[in-house]
Amino acid sequence: MAFIESGLSINVGSRDSELEPDGVVAWAARVHDDRTQLTIYLHKQAAEAMVRNLRVHPEFAVLLERPTTHRGCQVKGRFISTRPAKPSERAVVERQAESFCADLEGIGIPRALSSCAEIWPCAAIQMRATELFEQTPGPGAGEPLR
Amino acid sequence: MIPLESLTSCFQGLIPSWLYTCSRDGVPNVAILSHVDYVDSRHVALSFQFFNKSKRNIAENPRAKVRLYDPDTMRAYALRLRFVRTETAGPTFESMRLRIEAIASYTGLKGIFKLLGADIYEVLSVEAIEYEPGLPAASPGIRTQVAETRLPFTLKALQEISDRIHQAPTLDCLLDAILETLENIFGFRHSMLLLATENADRLEMIASRGYPEGGVGSEVRIGEGIIGLVAEARKPIRIAGILRQLLYAAAVAKSAQEQGLKATHRSIPLPGLANPESQLGVPLLVRDELIGVLCIETDKSYRFHEEDRAYIEVLGGYLAIAIQNALLKERTEEPEEYSTVKAKPVAPSIKAERQPKIKVEFYKSDECILVDGEYLVRSLPAKILWKLLHEHRDGGAVEFTNRRLRLDKTLNLPDFKDNLESRLILLRRRLEERCPEIHIAQSGRGRFRLELGSKVELVEQP
Numbered sequence: 001m002a003f004i005e006s007g008l009s010i011n012v013g014s015r016d017s018e019l020e021p022d023g024v025v026a027w028a029a030r031v032h033d034d035r036t037q038l039t040i041y042l043h044k045q046a047a048e049a050m051v052r053n054l055r056v057h058p059e060f061a062v063l064l065e066r067p068t069t070h071r072g073c074q075v076k077g078r079f080i081s082t083r084p085a086k087p088s089e090r091a092v093v094e095r096q097a098e099s100f101c102a103d104l105e106g107i108g109i110p111r112a113l114s115s116c117a118e119i120w121p122c123a124a125i126q127m128r129a130t131e132l133f134e135q136t137p138g139p140g141a142g143e144p145l146r
Numbered sequence: 147m148i149p150l151e152s153l154t155s156c157f158q159g160l161i162p163s164w165l166y167t168c169s170r171d172g173v174p175n176v177a178i179l180s181h182v183d184y185v186d187s188r189h190v191a192l193s194f195q196f197f198n199k200s201k202r203n204i205a206e207n208p209r210a211k212v213r214l215y216d217p218d219t220m221r222a223y224a225l226r227l228r229f230v231r232t233e234t235a236g237p238t239f240e241s242m243r244l245r246i247e248a249i250a251s252y253t254g255l256k257g258i259f260k261l262l263g264a265d266i267y268e269v270l271s272v273e274a275i276e277y278e279p280g281l282p283a284a285s286p287g288i289r290t291q292v293a294e295t296r297l298p299f300t301l302k303a304l305q306e307i308s309d310r311i312h313q314a315p316t317l318d319c320l321l322d323a324i325l326e327t328l329e330n331i332f333g334f335r336h337s338m339l340l341l342a343t344e345n346a347d348r349l350e351m352i353a354s355r356g357y358p359e360g361g362v363g364s365e366v367r368i369g370e371g372i373i374g375l376v377a378e379a380r381k382p383i384r385i386a387g388i389l390r391q392l393l394y395a396a397a398v399a400k401s402a403q404e405q406g407l408k409a410t411h412r413s414i415p416l417p418g419l420a421n422p423e424s425q426l427g428v429p430l431l432v433r434d435e436l437i438g439v440l441c442i443e444t445d446k447s448y449r450f451h452e453e454d455r456a457y458i459e460v461l462g463g464y465l466a467i468a469i470q471n472a473l474l475k476e477r478t479e480e481p482e483e484y485s486t487v488k489a490k491p492v493a494p495s496i497k498a499e500r501q502p503k504i505k506v507e508f509y510k511s512d513e514c515i516l517v518d519g520e521y522l523v524r525s526l527p528a529k530i531l532w533k534l535l536h537e538h539r540d541g542g543a544v545e546f547t548n549r550r551l552r553l554d555k556t557l558n559l560p561d562f563k564d565n566l567e568s569r570l571i572l573l574r575r576r577l578e579e580r581c582p583e584i585h586i587a588q589s590g591r592g593r594f595r596l597e598l599g600s601k602v603e604l605v606e607q608p
Contacts, residue, residue, distance in 0.1 A: 023166035070397035
């Protein structure tokens with residue numbers, strides 16, 4: 001849980017009726033107390049097309065990874081709901097985005113570049129996680145995590 | 147559609163990309179990609195290294211999407227793709243394989259971190275992602291820095307390097323002129339030249355620029371590291387974003403160990419710079435014969451463009467011909483006679499007075515010379531030095547000619563293409579770096595002089 005909320009590279013995948021994949025970048029993730037639900041925060045413009053997919057085809061995938069170590073996991077699950085992120089959530093989103101940008105410096109991407117992305121306003125997408133997979137690159141990538 | 151050619155910066159591998167796929171039963175998947183390779187105006191290639199979920203999804207459903215970033219601006223692009231085929235040979239596969247194997251050999255991952263195939267995808271659409279616009283058009287600080295890193299590969303620059311190299315009077319001067327010109331014209335401040343030797347399995351560094359330690363005489367095995375792979379494949383290799391790719395490989399190594407796979411313990415140290423960000427290896431070829439390898443390193447992420455590849459290959463061919471011509475010229479202009487000039491007393495240096503005698507040991511079995519217990523040189527340069535020191539001790543000779551060495555049966559030089567000149571240059575430079583008490587000075591075309599700044603004790607070991 002601490003890893004997922006630590007400020008990572010977050011990418012969300014969905015698909016449309018033609019099985020055409022789509023994906024967007026997200027800025028923060030929060031694990032709910034029941035440990036089966038996630039809220040993903042992404043720019044509201046990025047969320048629009050994704051939510052159109054998710055309302056019809058609720059299957060989703062979220063890849064969470066730390067750029068400097070490539071340690072990562074992939075959460076698979078189903079879309080529950082979406083709403084505009086609250087102003088009170090902004091600090092959490094910005095803290096995670098800041099931590100992610102700091103990590104990017106470790107792989108040679110200067111802050112001047114990484115900090116130019118538009119983070120706010122965000123949509124908060126709530127999802128139910130059903131499976132968790134190892135995503136650290138290598139022969140074990142894609143294996144279920146228990 | 148945005149032309150694929152306009153995204154060349156995105157294909158440098160400086161910033162990771164993401165691959166989105168979907169299984170036949172509708173479950174999406176996201177994967178990180180170390181590199182997306184440009185193939186042509188309608189196709190890209192993705193590396194296939196492991197049978198992972200993305201690969202299984204593509205087998206079921208050929209649709210995919212890739213998110214790319216321009217490393218100069220962080221502007222994001224989405225490419226809608228259709229899988230076409232997997233290539234396991236050919237220029238695209240080879241270029242990707244060599245880059246991946248170079249990284250693997252630096253991390254002891256040969257055989258684990260390898261390319262199984264180059265997956266070729268047709269690009270159906272390219273869109274700039276609106277809500278990730280990257281840097282605004284006027285961001286002078288970053289953009290100036292980027293502009294400075296662009297390689298000035300132009301015909302004019304090649305003409306200029308050609309002119310300067312033509313003016314080098316000897317092979318010795320030519321080697322330094324090449325590296326100096328690469329800095330002055332192209333801005334490459336760290337470079338090294340390695341030449342093929344009498345040992346077919348390795349190259350030896352004969353000249354370097356921009357490294358305090360010099361490193362003349364360092365050996366690289368064929369097939370290891372970027373230099374050894376360039377020599378083996380006889381193709382240029384360029385790696386950008388080395389730090390990120392090494393981190394990626396390190397993650398694979400850790401994962402492989404956890405899976406019970408063992409990485410080999412023998413890892414090849416990176417040549418030169420401690421943390422290079424970009425490396426470029428260029429084979430020096432004349433009619434399919436490997437003369438050597440030029441290796442350039444930078445601590446910045448150079449943006450090599452596809453069109454640069456042709457210039458780099460032309461440059462490699464030109465340098466190879468220049469080096470080979472210089473070798474042939476020196477050989478044909480060698481004097482016929484052999485001088486037997488006796489030694490004149492050489493004033494010992496202050497250092498020599500403090501250390502009046504150095505011990506030179508020749509190990510016959512390894513053909514290797516140690517000076518005061520420290521490794522100096524091996525193979526042919528070692529045999530040459532041993533012979534010179536013996537003739538000096540026994541007969542007082544100080545003046546030698548290349549021709550006499552070439553005719554000396556004890557050195558076992560091949561009749562054709564013996565590379566004697568380059569081996570003498572390596573020996574002289576190695577002595578300058580590691581044993582200044584023994585000096586070899588060129589005293590004319592095909593002629594040199596042995597100068598000793600200290601007494602020398604010669605010891606032959608089995």
